[in-house]
Amino acid sequence: METPDPNEYPPLSLAVPEPEVRPGGQPDFSHVAIPRAGTVRRPPVDVDPEEIRDLAFTIIRVLNREGQAVGPWAEALDITPEDLLEGLRHMMTLRIYDARMLNAQRQQKTSFYMQHLGEEAISCAFQRALAPGDMNFPTYRQAGLLIAAGYPLSAMMNQIFSNSEDPMRGRQLPVCYSSREHGFFTISGNLATQFIQAVGWGMASAISGDRKISAAWIGDGSTAESDFHAALVFASTYKAPVVLNIVNNQWAISTFQGIARGGSGTFAARGHGFGIPSLRVDGNDYLAVLAVAKWAAERARRNLGPTLIEYVTYRAGGHSTSDDPSAYRPAEESTAWPLGDPILRLKNHLIALGIWSDDRHAQAEAEILAEITEQQKRAEAIGTLHHGQHPSPADMFEDVYAEMPPHLLKQRHEAGF
Amino acid sequence: MARMTMIEAIRDALDVAMGADPSVVVFGEDVGYFGGVFRCTAGLQAKYGKTRCFDTPINESGIVGAGIGMAAYGLKPVVEIQFADYMYPAYDQIVSEAARLRYRSAGQFTCPMVIRMPTGGGIFGGQTHSQSPEALLTHVTGLKTVVPSNPRDAKGLLLAAIEDPDPVIFMEPKRLYNGPFDGHHDRPVTAWKSHEMGEVPEGHYTVPLGKAVLRRQGRAATVLTYGTMVHVALAAAEESGVDAEVIDLRTLLPLDMEAIVASVNKTGRCLVLHEATLTSGYGAELAALVQAECFWHLEAPVRRVAGWDTPYPHTHEWSYFPGPARVAEALRQLVEVA
Structure with missing residues (x-):
């Protein structure tokens, strides 16, 4: 065998991926292939993962442009008008709460805040697929899990203000909530560390012959962390009863999702190497999120093992109050995002069903704002970061x-x- | 001489190094297009291209591990860990690999890499954006560890670190990025532009690793410290009325024992000060060295002031932080020992 002569090859060069546009450019999402709502099939929960590899490369969608819920995933949803109205209310509550807390941070009533703008459907809908006793291992952008689980807003605000009623006793950064009772594991603040812990929780339930399941949460950027891959191999090997959630909101602070994704095409496709059923879903579609979450939770409960879900969404706000996204992406990019606004989409669905109207929506907004403002007054009267009463x-x-x-x-x- | 913040001084050092040596590459989370969350690498990608300054996936083990591979090849990577608190996933690569490459290959492979990381508290960063893990690094043989206290030193020390043949941990006290901070959190912020150490020479210069500097001359006691605590010690010396000598160690390893011994032998009393937690902290090493080298000159037991042995709390940051009042009280007690 001849030794290759390297000089016969051109010199090597390093590939460094770049997003399509930077500030000053025109946002263009025409490359994002978006299937029509209702067109992606819904397999049985005990499907062989090999048979649904394509579901990691499409986007499962339920709500169409006319506000109708269509297709097999919609048909499988057992949902009442009351459930739908409650779902809308959860998302509206989260958005108004975010706006109030962001403002409180600007007024120096708290040191820091992280909002969910554009991503409300994911955590609000997912929680409805869980049962009491199940455990989420959330990141810092899933407060909708708490709201949908009925955790008091006053407790959330007390944590944000680090006052004497803060359940975390002022020890944690704002938004790092914890409520064992509401299936919300204490947030670490480090990235990806808790993805594998969720798998461990699910394994413990199986070891104990229990009926509880767990849910792991991670962002697109953090899937690059080794703990993400550790979670996939453990979940795969032990068929842990866990739903592995990736929220792909396109941006990890200033770093676009292509840096973490590499050449695999989608984040959902990461599951294929581990033989884990992997789905990609419209994260701005409350009903699609709920339908897929229920499918995955059902698999976990039937001891069929883990499911990997990628929620395709867009982080419409800054990463945190310490971040100014206009430095690295066009300001118009969030309005150009093709999957729309999750609240508006569910609202239009309810109007199409004839159980909601613009007037009722405006009225609900006013009611929620009044309630949150009232709760905020009470929380602020106890204390804020630099004033009032604090833990000793x-x-x-x-x-x-x-x-x-x-x-x-x-x-x-x-x-x- | 230009007046600079510590951020600008670090950026300037990187610029000088990249301009002079094409083998210097800079990478980490958000360091490329955006220029880092603290902006220490702003403009470097535009100036040197995206194969010499680039964003990485969020994987600290990957950042350091890839850096080791590049350093062994012959490049000089200067990598950024976004916060020192995010270092732990990279710890295996730092401890088992970077620190030992030279030793285990008998010099066939080496690791001339710099790992930069913002460290310390004072910004309400809570437990995951405030830690000072220097003792976890000085405990590892094969590493050098540097902690600058001002822009002028930061630039010179960073250039020395980049030129060093071995892996260097470069810890940047984030509370000092924009100005000297003496622990009086309730007073107006001082900017580096109004401080003489904010004057940064242009172009290339180095501050040698392993050389401490005297920040304040005194006769009653010696304070051994580094980073943010240098400024706290200076404030405490003024406020306590104790004529303390303040030594800014600048490099924790290699350590300038000569400067330490000369000062402690003169004053006979020694206070060791750091922001990191007390137990098994770097101060324990300093105290042990001082008692071994200066025992017959000591007039009082060596004293330590450090962060309490708790996770870094959010709300109680200023009860936790070893500020000038605590340091001044310790100095008064130290000189009262008969």
């Missing part, structure tokens, strides 16, 4: 261990508490 500084030393060891006790005394 002595509390800083609690919960490091179940029992405070002597060296910490000594430090607490030295600190004067």
